[in-house]
Amino acid sequence: MKANTYHLWTIGCQMNEADAWRAAAMLEGAGYRPVEHARDAEFLLLSTCVVRQQAEDKIISRLKYVEELKRAEPSRTVALMGCFVGFRAGAKDELKARFPFVDLFVPPSATGELASWLAARAGGEETDASSCDGEPPPLPESLAGGRTVRAHLPVVLGCSHACAYCIIPYRRGPERSRPADEVLAEARALAGRGVKEIVLLGQIIDRYGLDLGPGAMRLPELLRRVAEVEGVMRVRFLTSHPNWITDELVDTVADTPALMPYFEIPVQAGSDAVLAAMRRGYTAGRYEELVARIRGRIPGVGISTDLIVGFPGETEEQFGESLDLMRRIDPDMIRVAKYSPRPNTLSARTMPDNVPPEEKERRRVAIESQLRKMLEAKHAPRLGQVEEILVERIEPNGRRYGRTPDGKTVFADGCGAELGEVVRVRNTWTGAFSFIAEPV
Numbered sequence: 273m274k275a276n277t278y279h280l281w282t283i284g285c286q287m288n289e290a291d292a293w294r295a296a297a298m299l300e301g302a303g304y305r306p307v308e309h310a311r312d313a314e315f316l317l318l319s320t321c322v323v324r325q326q327a328e329d330k331i332i333s334r335l336k337y338v339e340e341l342k343r344a345e346p347s348r349t350v351a352l353m354g355c356f357v358g359f360r361a362g363a364k365d366e367l368k369a370r371f372p373f374v375d376l377f378v379p380p381s382a383t384g385e386l387a388s389w390l391a392a393r394a395g396g397e398e399t400d401a402s403s404c405d406g407e408p409p410p411l412p413e414s415l416a417g418g419r420t421v422r423a424h425l426p427v428v429l430g431c432s433h434a435c436a437y438c439i440i441p442y443r444r445g446p447e448r449s450r451p452a453d454e455v456l457a458e459a460r461a462l463a464g465r466g467v468k469e470i471v472l473l474g475q476i477i478d479r480y481g482l483d484l485g486p487g488a489m490r491l492p493e494l495l496r497r498v499a500e501v502e503g504v505m506r507v508r509f510l511t512s513h514p515n516w517i518t519d520e521l522v523d524t525v526a527d528t529p530a531l532m533p534y535f536e537i538p539v540q541a542g543s544d545a546v547l548a549a550m551r552r553g554y555t556a557g558r559y560e561e562l563v564a565r566i567r568g569r570i571p572g573v574g575i576s577t578d579l580i581v582g583f584p585g586e587t588e589e590q591f592g593e594s595l596d597l598m599r600r601i602d603p604d605m606i607r608v609a610k611y612s613p614r615p616n617t618l619s620a621r622t623m624p625d626n627v628p629p630e631e632k633e634r635r636r637v638a639i640e641s642q643l644r645k646m647l648e649a650k651h652a653p654r655l656g657q658v659e660e661i662l663v664e665r666i667e668p669n670g671r672r673y674g675r676t677p678d679g680k681t682v683f684a685d686g687c688g689a690e691l692g693e694v695v696r697v698r699n700t701w702t703g704a705f706s707f708i709a710e711p712v
């Protein structure tokens with residue numbers, strides 16, 4: 273174990289990664305430096321997700337390993353943060369009883385606990401936990417200075433929608449929009465550290481500002497302002513709920529060059545009965561209309577979606593409606609999840625998880641193989657076309673990794689562009705999930 277080192281382990285969504293980076297930035301501010309292997313670290317930071325049982329299982333198995341490390345070196349500190357901890361009063365005591373070797377329990381998007389611990393360690397005054405939220409720098413020093421091209425910026429914390437299946441409102445608390453000046457200050461801080469692409473985050477980001485009262489800035493204006501920040505080349509935002517995408521939002525994306533033509537709009541199911549049981553608040557028809565409206569206004573826009581298969585009671589026919597809807601929508605990506613009952617959610621409490629695991633798997637595979645075929649066909653005409661990519665990563669073999677404005681992944685060979693540069697490349701191969709390209 274090396275003194276003043278930390279190791280970050282993170283699973284789950286972009287929001288978790290953003291929370292984890294913020295915590296890492298605080299550790300680095302206190303003199304810790306990152307190490308590649310957990311066994312070398314004095315401080316172990318675990319950022320967790322519980323959206324599906326599978327994620328929770330991964331945390332438990334990681335914690336077994338961490339327990340061994342702690343037993344070998346009891347002076348290590350173990351911090352568990354994120355949705356596994358949650359906000360509920362009493363949760364920490366229950367977790368402490370289960371995992372006595374964990375020193376710190378940090379709720380999602382709330383780093384006050386860690387700030388207090390660091391202050392106590394430094395021998396300073398204990399800080400008021402809540403006052404620290406939002407203050408730490410958004411990017412650890414080890415990732416700054418041009419090393420990180422794309423960063424996430426949470427703008428709506430929590431969620432109040434309460435979809436029947438979703439644990440997030442129980443773990444991340446109610447919806448809270450961050451004040452616009454705080455978001456803009458953070459966007460400037462990210463740009464100042466070399467970040468070129470900022471992805472604004474929220475569970476239902478298109479509701480940004482609604483909880484701040486009448487007259488508060490809404491998402492279109494916030495996006496325009498972030499796009500104006502010096503040094504920021506590209507801006508994206510996710511996730512959108514179909515019910516809250518306004519014409520103004522679509523127009524803003526269409527008319528602001530730095531706003532990438534890309535929407536993430538989970539649909540979750542193609543059957544109206546399943547959508548109603550999920551408490552999603554729209555029909556498949558309305559979702560289709562919305563996608564048509566966006567495509568009509570923004571040619572070449574990328575539309576990505578999420579789909580759950582095997583929701584309680586989902587019949588073969590209803591699943592067929594999901595396949596059909598995906599065929600009609602022809603999205604640019606589908607993230608398919610097999611339904612997983614989560615504690616306290618409406619579906620787990622009131623609806624039997626009655627689609628057998630092998631049937632859920634069959635439905636997942638059916639969606640994914642249809643998606644692969646659809647994307648291969650959709651991308652084939654892009655062979656030989658020129659794409660504009662922002663170089664986000666340089667692979668060990670020199671390949672440049674970047675994304676097109678509509679969110680397609682491109683690997684460029686023989687390209688000498690630096691990290692953070694926007695370059696034009698010509699596709700020499702197109703597949704379902706990525707393109708290979710050469711310099712123009």
Ligand code: SAM
Pocket residue numbers: 285323324437438439440474475476511512513538540578579580609610611612613614
């Ligand atoms: N807030 C977004 C939304 O409007 O759906 C995304 C939230 S969640 C982090 C990401 C995805 O996980 C969801 O879109 C959904 O497809 C999936 N998901 C959430 N709860 C699930 C569950 N109980 N079982 C399976 N998948 C689930």
